[in-house]
Amino acid sequence: MKYEKLLRNTAFGGLVGTLVTLALVWAFDSDVSTEIKRFYTFVFTACITLAAATLTLYGVFSNIENQQTQAQQDRNRKLLAAKALLPNALSKMCEACR
Incomplete structure (x- = not known):
């Protein structure tokens, strides 16, 4: 995948x-x-849930x-x-047949 290394980056x-x-803090502290x-x-x-679901699907698809x-x-x-092993097996079969 294109962004695989970016997503695995801590x-x-x-x-x-x-x-x-920071966005949540800003939203909660605003007047x-x-x-x-x-x-x-x-x-x-909803955005966090969608992002988590997307990352989960990415992980499942990469695992598959x-x-x-x-x-x-x-x-x-x-x-x-x-x-x-085929030549060895054939030679043994030839020896057994003789």
Whole structure:
């Protein structure tokens, strides 16, 4: 994926967390009506939930991709091992048939 290294970066996660926290503090401490505070609280909560769901889906998809890659590598290794043992097995079969 394009942003894989960026998402795994701890400093980037800290930056996003700090920005979200500062935005919430600003929204709660501002001198606006209670309805606007409730609206911003709802919007921030929804955005954080969507971001968490997106990161979770990214993690699941990368895990699936990793498992498929490992399965393909295992199949390739088994194929190479079978190809390496084939001449030996054929010679033993020839000896047994004589």
